[in-house]
Amino acid sequence: MPRVLIADPLDANGIEILTKAGLEVDNRPGLKGDDLKSALRAADAVIARSQTKITAELLEEPGKLRAIARAGVGVDTIDVPAATRKGIVVMNTPGGNTVSAAEHTIALMMSLARRVPAADAVMKKGGWDRNKFVGTEVTGKTLGVIGLGRIGREVAKRAIGLEMKVVGYDPFVTPEKAAELGIKGVTSVEAMLPLVDFLTIHVPLTNETKSLLGAAELAKMKKTARVLNVARGGIIDEQALADALAAGTIAGAGIDVFSVEPTTADNPLLKAPNIVLTPHLGASTVEAQENVALEAAHLIADFLNKGIVANAVNMAAVDRKELDELRQYVDLARRLGLLHAQMCRGQIKKVTLTYKGDLAGRKTKLLTSAFTAGLLESRLAPGVNLVNAEVFARERGIEIVAVASPKKDDFASLMQADVETDEKTYTAAGTLFGNQYLRLVRLGHFRLEAYLDGVLFIFSHFDRPGLIGFVGTTFGKHGVNIAAMNLGRQTPGGEAIGVLNLDGLPPQEAVDAAAAHEHIASVSVVKLPPEGEMPAWLR
Numbered sequence: 284m285p286r287v288l289i290a291d292p293l294d295a296n297g298i299e300i301l302t303k304a305g306l307e308v309d310n311r312p313g314l315k316g317d318d319l320k321s322a323l324r325a326a327d328a329v330i331a332r333s334q335t336k337i338t339a340e341l342l343e344e345p346g347k348l349r350a351i352a353r354a355g356v357g358v359d360t361i362d363v364p365a366a367t368r369k370g371i372v373v374m375n376t377p378g379g380n381t382v383s384a385a386e387h388t389i390a391l392m393m394s395l396a397r398r399v400p401a402a403d404a405v406m407k408k409g410g411w412d413r414n415k416f417v418g419t420e421v422t423g424k425t426l427g428v429i430g431l432g433r434i435g436r437e438v439a440k441r442a443i444g445l446e447m448k449v450v451g452y453d454p455f456v457t458p459e460k461a462a463e464l465g466i467k468g469v470t471s472v473e474a475m476l477p478l479v480d481f482l483t484i485h486v487p488l489t490n491e492t493k494s495l496l497g498a499a500e501l502a503k504m505k506k507t508a509r510v511l512n513v514a515r516g517g518i519i520d521e522q523a524l525a526d527a528l529a530a531g532t533i534a535g536a537g538i539d540v541f542s543v544e545p546t547t548a549d550n551p552l553l554k555a556p557n558i559v560l561t562p563h564l565g566a567s568t569v570e571a572q573e574n575v576a577l578e579a580a581h582l583i584a585d586f587l588n589k590g591i592v593a594n595a596v597n598m599a600a601v602d603r604k605e606l607d608e609l610r611q612y613v614d615l616a617r618r619l620g621l622l623h624a625q626m627c628r629g630q631i632k633k634v635t636l637t638y639k640g641d642l643a644g645r646k647t648k649l650l651t652s653a654f655t656a657g658l659l660e661s662r663l664a665p666g667v668n669l670v671n672a673e674v675f676a677r678e679r680g681i682e683i684v685a686v687a688s689p690k691k692d693d694f695a696s697l698m699q700a701d702v703e704t705d706e707k708t709y710t711a712a713g714t715l716f717g718n719q720y721l722r723l724v725r726l727g728h729f730r731l732e733a734y735l736d737g738v739l740f741i742f743s744h745f746d747r748p749g750l751i752g753f754v755g756t757t758f759g760k761h762g763v764n765i766a767a768m769n770l771g772r773q774t775p776g777g778e779a780i781g782v783l784n785l786d787g788l789p790p791q792e793a794v795d796a797a798a799a800h801e802h803i804a805s806v807s808v809v810k811l812p813p814e815g816e817m818p819a820w821l822r
């Protein structure tokens with residue numbers, strides 16, 4: 284029974300989905316250090332919220348772990364490159380907490396504008412001061428939104444409802460699209476800074492967005508402006524913000540997220556004036572927690588039970604229907620990769636995969652990954668799969684190019700793989716006969732129809748009478764049975780290729796004896812999985 288570790292508190296409905304899906308649930312939120320490490324190794328999948336940081340160190344020996352689901356949006360709490368290298372798929376649940384995060388942003392804005400938390404604290408200490416807490420209206424004020432994705436747009440929609448003017452910046456949203464949303468698009472953060480009364484940030488934490496708002500940026504804002512961060516700690520430089528608040532060059536801040544969580548006593552924002560703080564509560568509503576828990580549980584159950592990959596941040600999505608339709612082609616792609624790995628001589632530089640005919644319109648990213656996994660799996664330690672194959676190829680300096688060519692030639696669908704090494708370019712192409720039988724239909728410039736399973740003896744030769752008989756007799760002498768034979772040639776008497784499907788691996792003496800024939804130019808023995816045998820990642 285596959286096991287799922289629940290690393291952070293998860294809504295009970297999510298746990299129920301996992302149990303009903305026949306999965307064993309290891310519900311131990313809050314594990315740390317070695318306990319977390321061993322729980323991760325013993326699990327097939329893990330569901331985490333933002334408290335648990337899944338680091339490269341935790342994934343060093345991943346054991347059985349195959350999937351990580353983030354019950355939330357930001358995957359900055361997971362070392363995605365490390366997970367990818369280990370072949371672990373990382374999925375998230377965007378959308379489930381969008382409304383909650385947007386509403387929390389508005390809550391912080393209104394709290395700041397009307398100084399609600401400060402007044403509340405004074406009253407609870409017995410005070411009654413009606414002059415100290417004079418606020419500001421938001422109506423007619425300008426809100427700047429950095430990041431016009433799901434949450435940024437929901438915040439903008441609510442701000443428009445509050446009769447605010449909204450300006451927005453997002454490099455992936457055109458000014459026309461922004462205008463459709465009632466937002467005035469600007470072309471840079473700098474252009475927005477002097478205009479706004481409130482500024483809110485809704486971008487992921489990346490190398491590019493780290494310290495997006497530092498001392499220089501804060502200095503460009505109005506002294507009366509207030510800033511909000513319900514995205515990620517570190518996007519606003521905390522020391523620079525604390526200094527600006529203390530100097531009064533910024534009027535206030537509402538902050539939900541911090542560079543170190545839980546915050547430590549030395550966080551400068553804890554002592555800053557005019558600031559409203561919440562401990563990463565953007566997604567903490569009954570509704571959001573139920574949404575993300577259900578979504579994460581479904582993602583994991585579908586992945587472990589059916590091989591469906593959805594919302595993955597490190598591989599192409601694969602739905603059930605696509606997987607069923609493409610499974611044979613994925614198998615074909617991997618086998619072509621395995622074939623090339625065993626035939627190619629020299630250092631592999633570049634792979635060009637051409638998807639022809641009907642295949643051109645399909646989800647070929649999956650096939651590209653499968654080919655690459657096949658190409659690398661015999662050369663690397665076990666663990667190469669659809670998730671990490673292309674990363675490994677890139678790291679080895681192998682360029683992978685995929686080309687779609689809808690024009691049909693001899694076959695309705697064809698996958699051709701050209702592998703360029705420092706010695707020559709090797710070509711092989713395959714297709715499915717009757718939509719299920721895998722066939723090798725091109726090798727170099729020869730056409731053939733060979734099986735793509737078991738042991739293949741491939742020999743390029745000159746088409747001469749008696750040569751095929753010689754090869755058959757040679758293998759016969761060594762007790763090797765030939766199950767099938769396929770020949771391709773261009774002209775009678777010219778260059779030709781032979782592919783024999785053997786019932787077992789031929790002894791080296793038989794191979795050497797065949798290779799010694801004066802009209803045989805080269806030989807390769809290729810071992811492929813038996814027909815229908817697929818790796819775990821494809822079953």
Ligand SMILES: NC(=O)c1ccc[n+]([C@@H]2O[C@H](COP(=O)([O-])OP(=O)(O)OC[C@H]3O[C@@H](n4cnc5c(N)ncnc54)[C@H](O)[C@@H]3O)[C@@H](O)[C@H]2O)c1
Nearest residue numbers: 357384430431432433434453455485486487513514565566
């Ligand atoms: N506080 C919380 O509890 C909480 C809850 C949910 C999400 N979040 C955070 O909010 C972030 C945004 O979530 P979302 O669902 O809106 O994500 P999203 O992917 O829908 O939107 C992010 C937007 O940021 C834009 N962007 C990226 N880099 C940018 C840059 N340098 N400048 C301007 N725009 C840039 C992208 O184009 C995208 O449109 C998440 O990454 C997550 O870290 C926090």
Ligand SMILES: O=C(O)CC[C@@H](O)C(=O)O
Nearest residue numbers: 332333355356357566567
């Ligand atoms: O786990 C949480 O509650 C926070 C989630 C939030 O930060 C997110 O990125 O979705």
